[in-house]
Amino acid sequence: MLAATGRLIIQACEEAGRTLRLLVAALLYIRVIHRSHKQLVRQLDHAGFGSIVVLSLVAGLTGMILAMQMGTELERYGALDSLGAIIGATFCREMGPIWAAIIVLARVGSSMAAELGTMVVNEEVEALKIMSIDPVRYLAMPRIVALIIAMPLLTTMADVVGIAGGAFVSHSLYGLPYDKFILSAQSLLTSTDFFSGLFKSMVFAAIIGAVACDRGLHTKGGAEGVGKATTVSVMLNVLFVLVGDYMLTAIIQFLTRAEII
Amino acid sequence: MTDSQQPLAKEWTKEEMEQAVDMPPVPEDKEIFVRIRNLHKRFGPRHILRGIDLDVYKGETLVVLGVSGSGKSTFFKHLMGTHTIDEGTVEVGGRHLDHLSTDEWGAYRQDLGVIFQMAALLGSLTVLENVGLPLIEVERAPTEEIRERVIEALHRVFLPAEEILSLRPDELSGGMRKRVGIARAIIQNPRLILYDEPTTGLDPVTVSGVNELTLELQKTLGVTSLVITHDMEAAFTIADHIAFLYNGRIVAYGTVDEIRANEHPVLRQLLTGSTTGPLTEDYVK
Ligand SMILES: Nc1ncnc2c1ncn2[C@@H]1O[C@H](COP(=O)(O)OP(=O)(O)OP(=O)(O)O)[C@@H](O)[C@H]1O
Ligand SMILES: [Mg+2]
Numbered sequence: 097m098l099a100a101t102g103r104l105i106i107q108a109c110e111e112a113g114r115t116l117r118l119l120v121a122a123l124l125y126i127r128v129i130h131r132s133h134k135q136l137v138r139q140l141d142h143a144g145f146g147s148i149v150v151l152s153l154v155a156g157l158t159g160m161i162l163a164m165q166m167g168t169e170l171e172r173y174g175a176l177d178s179l180g181a182i183i184g185a186t187f188c189r190e191m192g193p194i195w196a197a198i199i200v201l202a203r204v205g206s207s208m209a210a211e212l213g214t215m216v217v218n219e220e221v222e223a224l225k226i227m228s229i230d231p232v233r234y235l236a237m238p239r240i241v242a243l244i245i246a247m248p249l250l251t252t253m254a255d256v257v258g259i260a261g262g263a264f265v266s267h268s269l270y271g272l273p274y275d276k277f278i279l280s281a282q283s284l285l286t287s288t289d290f291f292s293g294l295f296k297s298m299v300f301a302a303i304i305g306a307v308a309c310d311r312g313l314h315t316k317g318g319a320e321g322v323g324k325a326t327t328v329s330v331m332l333n334v335l336f337v338l339v340g341d342y343m344l345t346a347i348i349q350f351l352t353r354a355e356i357i
Numbered sequence: 358m359t360d361s362q363q364p365l366a367k368e369w370t371k372e373e374m375e376q377a378v379d380m381p382p383v384p385e386d387k388e389i390f391v392r393i394r395n396l397h398k399r400f401g402p403r404h405i406l407r408g409i410d411l412d413v414y415k416g417e418t419l420v421v422l423g424v425s426g427s428g429k430s431t432f433f434k435h436l437m438g439t440h441t442i443d444e445g446t447v448e449v450g451g452r453h454l455d456h457l458s459t460d461e462w463g464a465y466r467q468d469l470g471v472i473f474q475m476a477a478l479l480g481s482l483t484v485l486e487n488v489g490l491p492l493i494e495v496e497r498a499p500t501e502e503i504r505e506r507v508i509e510a511l512h513r514v515f516l517p518a519e520e521i522l523s524l525r526p527d528e529l530s531g532g533m534r535k536r537v538g539i540a541r542a543i544i545q546n547p548r549l550i551l552y553d554e555p556t557t558g559l560d561p562v563t564v565s566g567v568n569e570l571t572l573e574l575q576k577t578l579g580v581t582s583l584v585i586t587h588d589m590e591a592a593f594t595i596a597d598h599i600a601f602l603y604n605g606r607i608v609a610y611g612t613v614d615e616i617r618a619n620e621h622p623v624l625r626q627l628l629t630g631s632t633t634g635p636l637t638e639d640y641v642k
Binding site for chain 2: 131138215218219220222223224225226227228229234
């Protein structure tokens with residue numbers, strides 16, 4: 097029992113190390129990114145544009161629900177004016193980056209793992225190696241870079257749509273004028289809030305891309321293996337993104353309090 | 358000589374059937390290009406390759422025969438360097454594959470062409486990009502040159518190049534995919550070509566075409582080829598030597614005539630395609 101647990105932990109550490117090595121290798125290959133521009137464009141299209149509709153829907157609805165929930169409480173205390181500040185801060189600091197990450201890891205991360213896994217099963221990855229083409233450069237790097245580029249943009253969009261959703265509900269349900277909502281948001285929000293959110297989202301992108309590519313490229317055992325790689329990549333990504341979020345938030349708060357940023 | 362009087366009456370024990378054959382001494386006019394000694398491979402508890410000894414002479418075509426699941430593709434992957442060698446040595450053109458640096462692998466693979474059992478074309482690329490992939494990514498040749506060389510390679514495998522250049526693999530038939538895979542393997546004029554079932558699923562005319570291509574490449578470019586095939590007729594047409602892989606070892610080896618006359622009961626059953634013999638007895642047991 098103890099031995100089995102130990103083995104599991106060792107295996108988990110080995111796999112995490114492998115994923116990290118892949119990420120570093122992929123980031124080092126960025127210096128030859130000009131050779132992958134076609135791939136990059138295709139991945140950007142897939143990762144970025146493909147996620148816009150779902151993410152807008154999710155972020156907008158979240159903003160509306162938040163406004164509704166908060167609105168009743170704040171109205172009772174006569175603090176409806178601060179609704180804009182609360183929703184703005186929630187979105188820029190947390191909701192925007194997290195929703196973008198969740199949607200991207202579910203939509204794009206899983207399909208990356210499945211696609212690369214299928215390529216392994218069809219011996220396509222082996223064929224690349226025979227031609228002296230490193231799968232990390234040719235397959236993983238453009239995918240990870242595309243995510244790192246697309247994610248802050250998606251996050252910004254989620255921020256905007258979420259805040260707009262909140263403003264809409266505040267206006268139609270609680271009669272709060274739009275300009276008051278915006279003013280209240282501006283009074284609390286700093287550029288640090290916004291940019292730290294974007295920074296977080298880029299870290300999430302690197303995590304999602306590295307985990308998905310690593311799982312896909314290490315698929316074993318036919319079609320079943322592809323399914324497993326996909327599921328495991330989604331599970332791990334949810335976990336890593338949330339753990340990463342906790343740690344990044346702690347670091348950012350520490351830095352702001354120490355007035356370093 | 359009781360043996361030669363009643364050659365087929367001899368009962369083979371399991372040990373005798375699994376006994377590896379020694380490679381014959383190298384003829385004076387021949388040179389070894391691929392030399393494999395005591396190659397082992399295990400997947401977990403399963404011991405798939407159990408001590409392969411094999412020589413392939415330079416400029417010759419060696420056909421590997423063996424029943425499905427006997428480890429032929431696994432054996433090939435050691436020559437590609439995509440499986441690590443558990444035990445033993447693999448030497449190709451003077452290079453020891455068990456300790457090559459990354460650069461040496463690069464040089465080795467420039468000289469290597471592989472035809473995969475399932476073609477292994479990249480689904481997101483067109484035929485032009487697939488066949489030209491090593492030129493685009495490794496040689497970084499100019500676009501015009503790539504196009505010309507791709508068309509030439511496609512013509513060599515009897516494909517209507519101009520028509521299919523911009524198609525994707527899923528828009529081709531299985532047989533066409535296979536030939537596109539062959540075109541990709543030969544585009545860099547390799548010195549060693551590995552064919553994993555190149556003719557499975559092709560029509561008879563294309564099969565003859567692929568066989569002729571193998572012979573032609575051998576004649577014009579002096580390539581050394583290893584071919585896995587279940588097509589006995591093709592094997593006898595293209596082979597200089599034939600090796601028979603059984604239970605992880607090479608248990609029969611020789612020229613086409615020697616293999617035709619070989620008495621190994623499993624080989625005999627495979628050659629005749631008979632349902633009675635040691636192979637099917639195994640299943641019944
Ligand atoms: N990566 C792997 N992991 C575990 N087992 C494997 C792996 N690759 C092959 N095997 C096993 O090794 C054995 C030989 O497989 P291989 O693909 O080499 O057979 P083959 O001789 O090429 O068969 P076929 O004629 O059907 O192509 C099979 O039993 C297979 O299950
Ligand atoms: Mg095979």
